[in-house]
Amino acid sequence: MNLATVACEQMRVLRNVLPASFYDRPPQTVARELLGKLLVHDHQGSVTAGIIVETEAYLASNDPASHSYRGRTARNGSMFGPPGRAYVYILRGYHCVNVVTEGENMASAVLIRAVEPWTGIDVMHTRRCIADLTRLTSGPGKLCQALAITCEVLDGWDLTQGQRLWLSAPETAKPLGAIAVSGRIGVPRAGELPLRFYVRSSPFLSRGPHVRFP
DNA sequence: GTTCGGATTATCT
């Protein structure tokens, strides 16, 4: 397989865009099934992508940790939109990216917490200003910096069109490894609900592989 | 390897 063939295969995988029906399900289901999918950003012609290895679900109701818990505000408006849109917001100076799930106005979402660098790794290093591969995208703020995901244009973005920002399913599914579940990170409220999903063996997680809900 | 404190900034009360 020559270089051109490899590049072609990469583009084909990147282009296998997840449809709206994928997102139109409960956030726990989407969070679990997002593991192993690709998050892709085509920013000014330079494509970066990572394999999702860690997610967190935020529920439509009865979830005090969710940004939508106290109703709609200027910031969280995208959560109330249709499934398959992005919800991008800023926390302590860092961006975080979510996908909106379930039906419109349900305001549930899945936070993408960590990815494994897959395409455009050189660009990611430049944007993050660090050499260590395992700390390149191992956190919600870090991966947004590495993929140049910001809220100005991408908050509310339609992820199902395969333009700029989208998610795709690699068909050449390499074995994912065991999926583990734990409480959500940095959310002491609302008890320790088992809403964080991650690939147990991945070196690219935001935290060590603690399993609170084996 | 893990735990802690400080930096930091948009958002909401």
Add this chain to the structure above:
DNA sequence: GATAATCCGAACC
């Protein structure tokens, strides 16, 4: 003025 779905580095096993 308080809060927060974070990050980084120092300190300490």
